[in-house]
Amino acid sequence: MSIVIRTELVTPEALVLSEEFMLVTAPGVEGYFGVMSGHAPFVTLLKPGVLSLGEDEDAKVFVVAGGFVEVMPDKMIILTERALPRDQITEQQIQSELKEAHLKLADPDLEPSASAFWQNRIEFAQVCQELLKKQLA
Amino acid sequence: MANLKSLRNRIRSVNNTRQITKAMKMVSAAKLRRSQERALATRPYSLRIRAMIQSLAALAPTDNALPLLARPPEGARKIQLIIYTADRGLCGSFNSSVIRATRARVAQLTREGHQVFLTFVGRKAHDVMKRQFGSMVRDVHVGMTRNLTFDAVERVVTTKLLSDFDAGHFDECHIVYNAFKSAMTQELTWRQIIPATVEQNQAADVEKAVASPLFEPDEETVLAALLPRNIAVQLFQALVESNAAEHAARMTAMDNAVRNAGQMLKRLSTTYNRTRQAAITTELMEIIGGSESLKG
Numbered sequence: 001m002s003i004v005i006r007t008e009l010v011t012p013e014a015l016v017l018s019e020e021f022m023l024v025t026a027p028g029v030e031g032y033f034g035v036m037s038g039h040a041p042f043v044t045l046l047k048p049g050v051l052s053l054g055e056d057e058d059a060k061v062f063v064v065a066g067g068f069v070e071v072m073p074d075k076m077i078i079l080t081e082r083a084l085p086r087d088q089i090t091e092q093q094i095q096s097e098l099k100e101a102h103l104k105l106a107d108p109d110l111e112p113s114a115s116a117f118w119q120n121r122i123e124f125a126q127v128c129q130e131l132l133k134k135q136l137a
Numbered sequence: 138m139a140n141l142k143s144l145r146n147r148i149r150s151v152n153n154t155r156q157i158t159k160a161m162k163m164v165s166a167a168k169l170r171r172s173q174e175r176a177l178a179t180r181p182y183s184l185r186i187r188a189m190i191q192s193l194a195a196l197a198p199t200d201n202a203l204p205l206l207a208r209p210p211e212g213a214r215k216i217q218l219i220i221y222t223a224d225r226g227l228c229g230s231f232n233s234s235v236i237r238a239t240r241a242r243v244a245q246l247t248r249e250g251h252q253v254f255l256t257f258v259g260r261k262a263h264d265v266m267k268r269q270f271g272s273m274v275r276d277v278h279v280g281m282t283r284n285l286t287f288d289a290v291e292r293v294v295t296t297k298l299l300s301d302f303d304a305g306h307f308d309e310c311h312i313v314y315n316a317f318k319s320a321m322t323q324e325l326t327w328r329q330i331i332p333a334t335v336e337q338n339q340a341a342d343v344e345k346a347v348a349s350p351l352f353e354p355d356e357e358t359v360l361a362a363l364l365p366r367n368i369a370v371q372l373f374q375a376l377v378e379s380n381a382a383e384h385a386a387r388m389t390a391m392d393n394a395v396r397n398a399g400q401m402l403k404r405l406s407t408t409y410n411r412t413r414q415a416a417i418t419t420e421l422m423e424i425i426g427g428s429e430s431l432k433g
Contacts, residue, residue, distance in 0.1 A: 010185060012287040014178040014369045030353055041350030043189070045362050058222060068363060071350075077185055081287060081366070111300035113365075117292060 005037040007053060007076045009083055016083050017053075017060070024076060025052045026069055035071055042071040046080060048123040050131060061086040063131060065124045066128070082124065086135075089128045098125045141416065144409045151405060155398035161227070162391035169320060175285060176317045176381040179374045188365050190333060193360045202223035203357070205364040206333050209308040213250045215276070217298075217307040217331075218242065219372070221314035221379040222259040224279060228383055231315060232261040234325055239313055242327075243270060254307055258294065258376060275301070282380045287373050295369040302331060303409035314375040315382040321389060323382040330371050333364055 004020035027039045027049025035042075046067045048098040052059040067080030104110060110118075194206065212260045220239050222232045222431075239262065246253050256276040257263040278293055301307060310331035315323040352359050 008181075008185075010182045012179055012182045012373050013175070016183045028353060042348050042353070043359055044192075044353035045359055050275065068186075068189065068366070070185075079182060079186055079189075079366075081291075081369075104374070111296055113299040113303065114296040117296055 003037055005035060005039070005076055006074060007078065009051075009053070009078045009080070009117075011080055011083055020055070021054045023055050024078075025050075026078065027051065027064065028069070035069075035076055036075055039071050039076075041073070042069075043081075044069050046054065048120060048127050050127060051078065051080075051083070061131075063089065063124065063128050065120060084128065086131065089132060091129075091132060094125045094128045094132070097121060101125070141409065141412055144405065144412060148402065148405050148409060151398055151401050155402065158394040158398060159393045162388055162395060165384045165388040165391060169381065169388055171379040172285075172377065172384050175321075176374075176377045179377050180371070183370050183374050186363065186370055190360070190363055192357055193356060193363065194333070198373065202359055203364065204302075204359075205331060205368070208332060213252065214309050215252045215254065215307040216246055217254045217256065217279040217301070217310040218323035219256045219294075219298075219310065219312040219375075220262045221312065221375050222257070222262040223379075223383040224260045224282065226261060227390065229393075231323065231383055231386035231390075232265075234323075235313060235315060236262050236265050238327075239266070240269075241313055242311075242313070243273070256294075256298070259379070275306075280377055282383075284422055285377060285380060289374055290373040291369050294372050295365075298372070299365055299368065307331075312371070312375050314379040315386070317378045317385065320385045323386055325400060326375075328371065328375075330368050330396070367375060 002020075004022055005024065006018070006020050008018045009016040022036065025032055026035070027047055029045045029047045033044075033050070039113050046064060046069060049063070051062045051064045053062075054060055062083045062085055063078040064078070064084075065082035067078065069070055069079075070077045098121075101118045104118045105115060105122075192417065218239065220235060221236050226232060243253050243255075253273050254275045255266070255270060255273045256278070257266075257274070258278045258281055260277070260279045261276065267274060276297060281290065281293070302310070308331075309329070311327055311329050313325070313327050316326040318324050
């Protein structure tokens with residue numbers, strides 16, 4: 001069996017990448033988990049968090065806004081609504097997104113399904129901020 | 138025979154029209170390339186999420202715990218249609234084919250005793266149908282193609298649809314749009330998105346292929362989260378496909394218009410030249426006639 005696992009990162013707007021990695025770490029709803037080749041078949045939900053593909057310094061790091069992961073022994077599919085590469089995160093953009101989300105949530109006429117959407121936005125922004133802080137430290 | 142001046146004006150106006158249609162064709166061709174890429178880029182997500190639902194629905198208990206998957210009651214239902222057209226015209230039969238199909242479907246559903254609601258994405262169908270079906274219109278979303286992101290569709294269309302569903306405003310939802318096949322062809326597509334359709338034999342195949350995986354937290358939670366995501370992505374996919382198809386249709390329509398204008402120009406200039414020739418001949422005859430009579 002191959003020592004790498006083929007990983008596809010898919011958003012509704014594009015197939016972001018399809019490459020092979022030794023190790024993938026993803027933010028599951030019940031905690032972060034790592035996947036290597038030969039993992040048991042496994043399906044889980046993602047929460048907003050940091051997805052890292054590869055190991056240590058070489059890892060490709062994305063912030064994802066929740067979604068699904070399907071793991072097969074030789075292949076892994078990550079479906080997410082939004083995947084932002086680490087180097088494209090800017091403080092300014094995060095701030096404006098946070099502001100918009102807070103504003104929308106303050107609206108009393110907001111539909112329940114929309115409030116979940118904006119809540120998710122806030123969590124996403126918070127993860128981005130934490131990641132930025134860590135980078136600076 | 139028309140006089141020379143009006144013919145000249147006619148030629149000029151046809152020529153202007155041809156230039157405009159030619160420019161529109163170029164613009165559509167450029168936009169088509171971009172929108173085609175977008176439409177194709179959406180397919181992987183949509184395919185995978187549907188495959189996941191297929192395999193999960195086969196494993197999950199078949200009771201009606203999940204409203205998005207549950208069969209609606211037999212008999213009269215409240216049916217929501219979402220109609221995708223362009224915001225603008227001049228794209229051949231692109232809009233009219235959707236409108237025609239929707240009319241037929243609404244008539245059929247009403248005849249069967251269902252209550253029908255319409256949501257329009259894109260202005261054109263609404264413009265045409267509002268007089269006839271005004272009381273059924275629930276929402277009109279205009280200008281969606283200007284900001285063609287998943288995010289925009291989700292926050293405008295999807296959240297509204299899902300909260301309407303939760304509130305019990307309808308129990309079945311279908312979408313109709315022009316799917317992008319190639320630059321030359323669009324395919325009118327109906328799709329039922331609520332309740333999610335699960336093809337039984339396909340589901341069985343998937344189940345056989347994948348040894349029952351582990352679920353975190355559990356099958357039902359995962360499936361419950363997948364279903365609304367699937368609706369969001371289908372709504373988005375319909376929009377990008379429809380957008381690509383619109384540009385393709387406009388490009389073809391404008392190409393035809395340019396060709397027709399060219400033919401018309403050719404005919405008109407032939408007539409113009411003939412008329413001019415005839416006028417010269419008449420003048421010459423008159424001069425010769427005059428000088429002959431002087432010789433007399």
